[in-house]
Every structure is written in structure tokens, then in C-alpha cells.
Amino acid sequence: MTYDTSLLDAEIKDLILEAVAERNTTLYDTEKDVKKVIRDAVKAIAIGIASGVFSIGSREKKLLDAAVGKIAAGIAEVLSGRMSATITTAAKPVTVPLIEAANSAGLGKLNRSLEVGFQKRELKVFENLWQFERHGRTLSARIWDVSESAVKEIKAILEAGVGQDAVQVARALTAYVKEDAKTWAKNYPNMQARMAGRVPGNVNYEALRLARTELTTAYRDSAVAACINNPMVRAIRWMLSGAHPMQDICDDYAVRDYYGLGPGMYPPGDYPDLAHPNDLCFPAPVSIGRKALEAKLAGYVEDQTSAPDVGALLEG
Numbered sequence: 669m670t671y672d673t674s675l676l677d678a679e680i681k682d683l684i685l686e687a688v689a690e691r692n693t694t695l696y697d698t699e700k701d702v703k704k705v706i707r708d709a710v711k712a713i714a715i716g717i718a719s720g721v722f723s724i725g726s727r728e729k730k731l732l733d734a735a736v737g738k739i740a741a742g743i744a745e746v747l748s749g750r751m752s753a754t755i756t757t758a759a760k761p762v763t764v765p766l767i768e769a770a771n772s773a774g775l776g777k778l779n780r781s782l783e784v785g786f787q788k789r790e791l792k793v794f795e796n797l798w799q800f801e802r803h804g805r806t807l808s809a810r811i812w813d814v815s816e817s818a819v820k821e822i823k824a825i826l827e828a829g830v831g832q833d834a835v836q837v838a839r840a841l842t843a844y845v846k847e848d849a850k851t852w853a854k855n856y857p858n859m860q861a862r863m864a865g866r867v868p869g870n871v872n873y874e875a876l877r878l879a880r881t882e883l884t885t886a887y888r889d890s891a892v893a894a895c896i897n898n899p900m901v902r903a904i905r906w907m908l909s910g911a912h913p914m915q916d917i918c919d920d921y922a923v924r925d926y927y928g929l930g931p932g933m934y935p936p937g938d939y940p941d942l943a944h945p946n947d948l949c950f951p952a953p954v955s956i957g958r959k960a961l962e963a964k965l966a967g968y969v970e971d972q973t974s975a976p977d978v979g980a981l982l983e984g
């Protein structure tokens with residue numbers, strides 16, 4: 669993942685890079701966790717299969733149904749924890765320096781209110797993500813959908829094993845979530861043949877895509893929310909991810925000057941939504957500068973009408 673970091677605001681560059689690195693580590697860790705949730709559910713099916721000649725009876729159907737619930741609960745738990753961590757991380761580049769500036773401007777007494785205000789915002793971002801409907805489905809419903817679709821892949825494997833020795837089927841199932849499709853097809857040629865040429869899909873694919881999209885959205889939404897009415901923020905820059913293989917809408921967002929603030933710069937309230945699934949672009953705040961911020965905060969204490977954004981921020 670490469671970004672043109674020379675574009676970042678020098679004063680808060682390290683904080684931004686730290687936050688994005690943390691987001692990317694979280695994405696990686698979450699993928700591992702989601703894969704494990706699915707692997708564990710598959711293991712439980714493999715263990716539960718009746719011995720002898722394999723068939724899909726009521727016992728196997730029950731195992732598959734239980735797997736949907738187990739996967740959905742597991743993904744929801746993983747995502748919930750990771751999203752809330754990412755939300756806090758994303759806000760830091762514009763919360764930490766603001767609180768420091770308030771301290772050095774002799775306004776430490778404002779800090780408790782600022783902290784509470786930002787915490788409220790972070791909580792709101794978290795709640796909104798769970799309530800938000802994509803294609804008419806809330807996040808919980810979408811988690812259920814990807815769990816069902818993972819179990820559908822698992823069921824296809826089981827169907828290919830009907831009539832074979834159950835031990836072999838259980839082994840093939842466990843191998844399926846560990847190996848890539850090609851290796852699996854090579855190791856279990858009979859089952860692959862019985863899938864009538866249908867290349868087995870990746871059981872994790874949809875769940876991983878959902879997890880990645882929710883986490884990058886959580887980061888985006890929180891980074892932007894922390895900038896709104898934030899007296900230190902001048903604009904937000906669209907930082908283009910170097911991971912784009914082709915030109916897409918992100919390239920446009922990163923270079924066009926829509927608001928007269930400079931190429932790729934947006935007022936916090938008008939920062940674009942995540943452009944596409946798996947997008948790793950990120951919002952980078954641009955500050956008014958430490959000196960100007962301290963002057964603004966000092967001015968606010970003298971005369972509250974001088975900096976309405978500070979007032980709005982304190983009101984949450």
C-alpha cells in the first residue's frame with residue numbers, strides 16, 4: 669500500500685501515518701479473525717458428520733443451519749471490536765493536536781468537554797454504521813447474508829461427497845477452508861469431478877469483503893466526523909491509494925479541485941463517501957497550523973463569537 673506522503677500536512681503527518689498504519693494492521697488482523705470464525709464453524713460440521721456412507725440427512729442439515737448462526741455471531745463480534753478501535757484511531761490526527769494546543773494556550777479546562785464531545789461523535793459513528801442500510805440491509809442483516817453464502821459453499825462441498833466415505837468427506841471439508849481452490853481440486857479429484865466442473869468458490873470471499881469495507885468505512889466516517897467543526901481543520905485531502913490497478917473515480921477525487929481549496933481538497937462536510945469496495949484511499953486532514961490554532965483558541969476564551977466552530981464542537 670503506497671501513498672504519496674509528501675502531500676500530507678507536515679505538522680500532523682506522523683499522526684496521520686500512524687493512524688493509517690494502524691487501520692491497515694487492523695484490516696489484516698480482522699481478515700485472520702474472520703477466516704478463523706469460518707474455519708471453526710467448518711470444523712464443527714466436519715466433527716458432527718455421521719460415520720459410514722455420507723449423505724445429507726437431518727443431522728447434516730442441522731449442522732449447516734447452526735454454522736450460519738455461528739459464523740454470523742463470530743463475524744459480528746470480531747467486527748464490532750475492530751470497528752470501535754478503528755473509529756478511535758481515525759480521529760486521533762485531529763483530536764490529539766487540538767487537545768495539546770488547548771493545553772499550551774492555557775485552555776486545559778476546555779479539554780474535558782472536548783474529549784467528551786469527540787467520544788460522543790465516535791459512538792455516533794459506530795451506531796450509524798450498524799444502522800446504515802446498504803441495499804435495504806442493515807449491517808447485521810448483511811453479516812447474516814455473507815454467513816449464509818459461506819455455508820452455501822460448504823454445502824456444495826458436502827453435496828459432492830454424497831455416497832462417499834464420511835471420513836473422507838469430513839477431511840475434504842476441513843482441507844477446503846485451509847487450501848486454495850486449485851490445491852484442493854488436485855487433492856480431492858473425485859469431489860471436484862462431482863461438482864460438475866463448478867470451480868469451488870472461496871468460502872471466505874464475501875465475508876472478507878464485507879469486513880474490509882466496513883472497517884475502511886468506519887475509518888473514513890470517523891476521520892471525517894472528527895474534522896467537522898474542528899477549529900484546527902482547514903480541509904480534508906483525498907489520499908489516493910497506490911493499490912489501484914486502473915484509473916477509477918478515486919483518481920478524480922484525488923486531483924480535482926471541486927471547492928477551490930486545492931486539488932483533492934474538501935470541506936469536512938463535503939468529503940466524498942467511500943468510492944468502491946476494497947478501497948484503501950483515506951481522508952487526510954489538513955490543519956490551519958499550530959500557531960493559528962492557539963491564537964484561535966485564545967480568542968475564543970476572550971470572545972466566544974470569534975470562533976463559532978469551537979462553540980459548536982463543545983456542544984458535541
Ligand SMILES: [Zn+2]
Nearest residue numbers: 918947948949
Ligand atoms: Zn480509492
